[in-house]
Amino acid sequence: xxxxxxxxxxxxxxxxxxxxxxxxxxxxxxxxxxxxxxxxxxxxxxxxxxxxxxxxxxxxxxxxxxxxxxxxxxxxxxxxxxxxxxxxxxxxxxxxxxxxxxxxxxxx
Amino acid sequence: xxxxxxxxxxxxxxxxxxxxxxxxxxxxxxxxxxxxxxxxxxxxxxxxxxxxxxxxxxxxxxxxxxxxxxxxxxxxxxxxxxxxxxxxxxxxxxxxxxxxxxxxxxxxxxxxxxxxxxxxxxxxxxxxxxxxxxxxxxxxxxxxxxxxxxxxxxxxxxxxxxxxxxxxxxxxxxxxxxxxxxxxxxxxxxxxxxxxxxxxxxxxxxxxxxxxxxxxxxxxxxxxxxxxxxxxxxxxxxxxxxxxxxxxxxxxxxxxxxxxxxxxxxxxxxxxxxxxxxxxxxxxxxxxxxxxxxxxxxxxxxxxxxxxxxxxxx
Numbered sequence: 001x002x003x004x005x006x007x008x009x010x011x012x013x014x015x016x017x018x019x020x021x022x023x024x025x026x027x028x029x030x031x032x033x034x035x036x037x038x039x040x041x042x043x044x045x046x047x048x049x050x051x052x053x054x055x056x057x058x059x060x061x062x063x064x065x066x067x068x069x070x071x072x073x074x075x076x077x078x079x080x081x082x083x084x085x086x087x088x089x090x091x092x093x094x095x096x097x098x099x100x101x102x103x104x105x106x107x108x
Numbered sequence: 109x110x111x112x113x114x115x116x117x118x119x120x121x122x123x124x125x126x127x128x129x130x131x132x133x134x135x136x137x138x139x140x141x142x143x144x145x146x147x148x149x150x151x152x153x154x155x156x157x158x159x160x161x162x163x164x165x166x167x168x169x170x171x172x173x174x175x176x177x178x179x180x181x182x183x184x185x186x187x188x189x190x191x192x193x194x195x196x197x198x199x200x201x202x203x204x205x206x207x208x209x210x211x212x213x214x215x216x217x218x219x220x221x222x223x224x225x226x227x228x229x230x231x232x233x234x235x236x237x238x239x240x241x242x243x244x245x246x247x248x249x250x251x252x253x254x255x256x257x258x259x260x261x262x263x264x265x266x267x268x269x270x271x272x273x274x275x276x277x278x279x280x281x282x283x284x285x286x287x288x289x290x291x292x293x294x295x296x297x298x299x300x301x302x303x304x305x306x307x308x309x310x311x312x313x314x315x316x317x318x319x320x321x322x323x324x325x326x327x328x329x330x331x332x333x334x335x336x337x338x339x340x341x342x343x344x345x346x347x348x349x350x351x352x353x354x355x356x357x358x359x360x361x362x363x364x365x366x367x368x369x370x371x372x373x374x375x376x377x378x379x380x381x382x383x384x385x386x387x388x389x390x391x392x393x394x395x396x397x398x399x400x401x402x403x404x405x406x407x408x409x410x411x412x413x414x415x416x417x418x419x420x421x422x
Contacts, residue, residue, distance in 0.1 A: 020137045028130070060201070061130040063223025071223065 010107040013066035021066065026108040028065045036103050043096045046089070051096065052081040058099070067106055073099040119145045120165035120237055125155030125181060126199060127173040131222070135168065138226055142233070152176025156184055159191055166237055167196045168220070171207050182214040195240040197232060253327040255305060256312035264326040264334055268386050271324075271338055275381030283337040283345035283377030286393040287315070287352070290370045290405040292331040303363040307331075310359055311371065318352045334393075342377030342412045349373045349408045357406065370406035372397060378413050389413070 015021040035058060042051040055078040062071035077095045086092065122144045124135050132148045139146055147164065149155035153176045159167065167185065171178035178198065185191045198211040198219040208219050217236050220229055251263035259267070268284070275282040289295075289311060296304040308331060315325045315333060324336040335352075337345045357370050374397030376389060392413060400409040 020140055024133050024137050027133070057128065057130075060128060060222050064130060064134040 009105065011067060011069060011102065011105045012107055014068065015066035016108065018066075022108070025065050028061065028067075029106050029108045032103055032106055036100050039096060039100060039103075043093060046086070048081055048086055048092075051092075052078060055081060055099070058103075070099070070102045070106060073102050119143050121145045121147055121162065122166050122168060122233065123147045123149060123155065123158055123164035124168045125149045125152065125158075125173075125178070126168075126170035127151055128170070131170065131199065134224060135229075138224060138229055139233070142230060144233070152178065152181045155181055159185065159194070160188070163191055163194060165194070166233065166240070167194055168199055168233075169196050169216070170199045171204070171211065172201075179210060179214060182211060182216060186215045193240070193243070195236045197236055256309055256327050258312050258315070258333070259324060259326040261326065261328055264324075264328060264336070267324060268336060268390065271336055272381060272386040272389060275338060279380045280339055281341045281344075281377065281379045282381040283340045283342055283375060284389060284393045285335045285337070285345060285349050285373055285375045285408075286328065286390075286397045287311070287333040287335070287349075287371050287373050288397055288401070289331040290372055290401075295364070295367070295369065298367070299364050303361075306363055307361065307369050310361065311356055311369070314355045314359065315352055318348060318355060320348075323348075337377075340377065341379045342375065342410055345375055345377050346408060346410050349375050349410075353406065353408060372400035372405045373408040374398065374400055375408055375410040376413055377410070382414055 013021070013025045015025060035054065039051060039054050041047075042054060055074045059071050059074035059078055062068070062074060073095075077092075077099050080092065080095055120143075122139065124132055124146060126132060126135075126148075127150055129150070132150070136146050136148075147158060147162075149158045152173050155167075155169070156176070158164075169178045169181055182196060182198075185194065185196060192215075195217045196215065198208065198216045200208055200211070200219045200221055211219065217239065218232050220232055251260055252258070253260040271282060274280075289307065292304065292307070295307055308327070311331075311333065312325070312327065315335060319325055319335060319337075322338055323340075324338075326334045326336070328334040335348070337348065340348070353371055353373060357368060359369065361367065361369065374393045374395065376393040376396055392411065396409040396411055400407050403409070
């Protein structure tokens with residue numbers, strides 16, 4: 001589990017000092033804006049299937065690159081989406097925003 | 109390439125089948141310092157094709173993929189005799205225990221949970237490779253004759269038809285020799301079974317010393333041996349057989365220096381392997397061996413065969 005972090009403070013990869021991983025972590029961080037944009041679009045369009053896929057991918061990848069908290073938030077969103085109750089749009093929006101908030105803070 | 113060759117290669121090939129580019133990147137980075145060649149396939153169909161083209165030593169397989177998913181890949185790998193023995197490690201999410209169970213039922217050997225823990229990933233891959241190497245060794249052991257260390261009859265029975273079919277298909281020469289120790293029973297009777305065993309070991313050693321890397325020597329049964337010589341015409345095989353015959357005749361046996369041992373050989377070969385009828389070919393060599401015995405033993409009787417001869421003989 002990660003330490004609680006203040007909103008806006010950077011989240012660093014737990015592999016930041018691992019030579020083999022440095023370049024990969026950079027790539028992941030560079031690509032993050034693209035993921036954020038995709039999730040925002042899916043949320044706006046209420047395309048839940050697409051959002052589920054995006055959350056699933058992010059869940060798998062984040063942990064691998066050493067960003068545990070992002071992975072956990074993605075897992076939470078995926079879980080909610082897979083439960084199939086799309087009536088509580090506010091909740092879905094909140095969880096997606098939480099995830100995107102974390103995504104914005106990742107740093108290589 | 110056979111399964112054992114895939115293993116013995118300096119760097120075992122690891123085939124990763126996963127639709128996520130991230131997983132490929134991460135696994136490559138994580139396995140960078142292992143003595144492994146990592147090959148990536150980004151879908152089930154692509155993975156099956158890669159496995160079929162060049163069978164890997166191990167497969168790391170994602171379960172949830174679009175179109176051909178991991179379960180289907182597993183099923184098809186296990187249905188293919190050429191690929192069925194390749195160990196498969198499933199890459200699985202934390203939450204899906206039923207998926208793991210199904211994967212094991214389908215023949216997976218292990219699973220690795222995403223996100224990958226570096227140490228766990230390495231030890232699980234190593235352990236699966238080691239285990240399958242041992243399985244291969246065991247399978248091979250079951251095909252080796254305990255006394256002489258040559259291949260056994262079971263191996264010959266499976267290898268010979270393959271060799272006949274391959275040489276026939278490619279129109280290559282092929283020769284088969286059957287060897288039998290002369291008056292072997294009297295050696296056992298006079299000097300005891302340990303002496304008889306020494307003779308069998310000596311004959312095996314003589315055969316090994318005179319054949320080439322590509323030849324296959326088997327203990328066919330009792331005091332009978334078979335040598336399978338791919339890419340070898342009858343006259344070429346005759347030279348090999350004659351060398352073995354002379355070599356064995358010249359051995360002085362520690363347990364009975366007064367008694368030499370000789371062998372009779374039946375040699376049946378073709379410059380273009382003519383038929384897919386492996387059994388008829390074997391009978392032909394056996395018949396020639398019998399002729400050697402009838403004509404005074406300690407000799408090689410050979411025959412060049414053609415399609416028509418085999419078909420009518422069979």
